[in-house]
Amino acid sequence: DSGVTQTPKHLITATGQRVTLRCSPRSGDLSVYWYQQSLDQGLQFLIQYYNGEERAKGNILERFSAQQFPDLHSELNLSSLELGDSALYFCASSARTTNEKLFFGSGTQLSVL
Amino acid sequence: GQNIDQPTEMTATEGAIVQINCTYQTSGFNGLFWYQQHAGEAPTFLSYNVLDGLEEKGRFSSFLSRSKGYSYLLLKELQMKDSASYLCAVRVPSGQNFVFGPGTRLSVLP
Numbered sequence: 001d002s003g004v005t006q007t008p009k010h011l012i013t014a015t016g017q018r019v020t021l022r023c024s025p026r027s028g029d030l031s032v033y034w035y036q037q038s039l040d041q042g043l044q045f046l047i048q049y050y051n052g053e054e055r056a057k058g059n060i061l062e063r064f065s066a067q068q069f070p071d072l073h074s075e076l077n078l079s080s081l082e083l084g085d086s087a088l089y090f091c092a093s094s095a096r097t098t099n100e101k102l103f104f105g106s107g108t109q110l111s112v113l
Numbered sequence: 114g115q116n117i118d119q120p121t122e123m124t125a126t127e128g129a130i131v132q133i134n135c136t137y138q139t140s141g142f143n144g145l146f147w148y149q150q151h152a153g154e155a156p157t158f159l160s161y162n163v164l165d166g167l168e169e170k171g172r173f174s175s176f177l178s179r180s181k182g183y184s185y186l187l188l189k190e191l192q193m194k195d196s197a198s199y200l201c202a203v204r205v206p207s208g209q210n211f212v213f214g215p216g217t218r219l220s221v222l223p
Contacts, residue, residue, distance in 0.1 A: 002155065033211065042215040043156070043200065056210045090155060092211075101146055102202075102211055104155035 003027060006091050006105035014113055018079040021108045023091030025072055031055070031094050032074040033102065034066055038087040049074055081112045115139045117214035119201055124220045125191055133186045133217045135201030143204040147175050147186045150198045150216065159199075160186065188219075196221045 003026035013019055025032050034046040045058035049068035060066075063081075068074040078085060088109050092102040117137045125131040137145070144163040148156035162168055162177035162184060174187040186199055201214040 002157075035213075043213040045210065045212065048210055056207055058210075088153070101158045101161060102148075102156075104157070106155050109153075 002103040002105065004091060004093050004103050004105035006108055008108060009106065010109045010111075012111045012113065013081060015081055015083060017081050017112075018077065019081065019110065021076040021078070021089055021091075021110075023074045023076070023093075023105055025074070025091075025093030026103050029093035029095055029103070030072065032068055032072070033092045033094070034060075034074070034076050035090045035092065036087045037090060037107075038084075041087075043090065046076070078110070083112050086110055086112045115203070115205065115212045117201055117203060117212060119199075119214045119217045121215070122218045122220070124222060127191055127193060127221055127223050129191050130187065130189050131191060131219065133188070133199050133201075133219065135184045135186070135214055137182050137184070137201070137203050137212075137214070139203045139205050139212060141206035142179060143206055145175075145177055145184050146202045146204065146211070147173075147184075148200040148202060148213075150200060152197075156200055191221045193221050193223065195219065 005024040007022045030051040033048045035043040046060040048056040066076045088107045090107045091105045094100045147159040150156040160175040167176045172189045177184045198216040198218045200216045202211045
């Protein structure tokens with residue numbers, strides 16, 4: 001158990017809909033990262049938050065948004081969903097120090113039908 | 114820009130040794146990480162290098178050459194359970210972000 005909690009584990013929805021993925025980081029970790037992994041693809045970085053503030057942005061679509069709350073949990077909002085958004089979405093957390101590794105949640109499998 | 118390359122697939126035999134290479138070109142460098150990922154599961158940490166040289170951890174070793182932008186993961190005494198994808202990742206100074214390579218899918222055959 002990595003200590004990072006992601007919900008829900010599976011999500012099935014239709015095109016055009018909006019969903020929210022939730023992540024609670026490991027106790028004490030201030031950084032939260034969101035990654036997308038499509039079938040047979042590598043981990044694509046979406047966005048990173050540190051202590052409530054956005055720190056880095058990757059190839060995140062304008063239809064996607066995220067935030068980190070005062071209790072450090074984070075939510076990733078995906079709207080106007082398309083078939084191509086079907087993927088495994090991972091949340092990860094780490095401490096601030098440079099030699100600290102990422103701890104991953106178990107992921108949310110999103111299926112857009 | 115950030116670029117990390119790894120071979121797409123590798124095959125090896127149970128009990129053998131396999132070396133998975135990773136080359137990187139990134140804007141800054143704060144360490145190189147190797148992760149193992151079984152299909153449909155979360156990546157799990159294997160090793161970390163920040164200085165040049167070899168880090169050994171049981172059956173797994175990882176090597177880094179910062180001047181060459183090169184790392185490898187060495188897996189010894191391969192077991193069937195080692196069949197998985199192996200991800201190379203570089204931590205960059207910008208936001209202490211992690212940039213992942215495409216991953217190498219390793220198949221261990223009996």
